[in-house]
Amino acid sequence: MDPSSTAVVRFGTHRIPRSLRDLPVLPGSGADSAPDLTGHRRLIVLGSAHELSSVLTALMRADRLDVEVAHVRRPWQAGRARTGTATRVPLIRDETGSVITGAAYWLPPEGQRTLHGEGVVDDERLFDGDVTGVRIEPTSSMPGLRATVLTGPMRPKRWISGRAAQLGTTGATVVRDGVTGKRPVRRSTFYRHTEGWLRVGRG
Missing domain, CATH: 2.60.200.30 (Probable inorganic polyphosphate/atp-NAD kinase; domain 2)
Incomplete structure (x- = not known):
């Protein structure tokens, strides 16, 4: 995968693992950040489950669920997030449009x-x-x-x-x-x- 097609979505003060520091970093700002998220083929989310959900909510609303998403909560997960294979899994939402x-x-x-x-x-x-x-x-x-x-x-x-x-x-x-x-x-x-x-x- 071309590294330029992967970006890190960082929420708060989460530390960026060493193996991801050469990637572009997007500030996590919830579902309204959809325009900033759709220019990449893979997103690596540094944040909580709620923050991961906000990224997926943004992609769903932008009709861009073709973007691959990884969730990194511990430094050792960074390598897999960058090189691992994506699998399509069910997306669960509610009537408000929140994932x-x-x-x-x-x-x-x-x-x-x-x-x-x-x-x-x-x-x-x-x-x-x-x-x-x-x-x-x-x-x-x-x-x-x-x-x-x-x-x-x-x-x-x-x-x-x-x-x-x-x-x-x-x-x-x-x-x-x-x-x-x-x-x-x-x-x-x-x-x-x-x-x-x-x-x-x-x-």
Whole structure:
């Protein structure tokens, strides 16, 4: 691969590994940075899961999911990020157009102990009534995501896999890759986008 077609996307003060220091560096600035990201064939993201998701959100909105993306969290991952092979994996987003790469949660609103409502994964009921919360994760293969009801202190109960997880509720807090939504919602859906993303290695 031509080195000029690869760039580092750096968020905050993340240190650039020695093996990547000859590459151009783009400042990470969230989904609105799409015009800066689409001029390269491969992007190496230095940042959190939320910051990786913001890069993928930008590429999805720009219709540029042909760009390969690597995620470097430790220096030893840099070499693989630069030379590894990209594999297309499911891209999980929600109805707001935000991508998740780590995990999302449906949790009770502030001041409440339980989440009340109904959750389903595809055609299978996840819960109906009151629960501690729900965790949703992308998967590396089809159908694309899995979800579980949390019991006790954030412990999973049983996983259900599917293309989409949907919630109808009297009120829920949505957490996307560690970032809490600004206000409670009555409906929320996470689902597999029509096109996957090109992941380099496993990050």
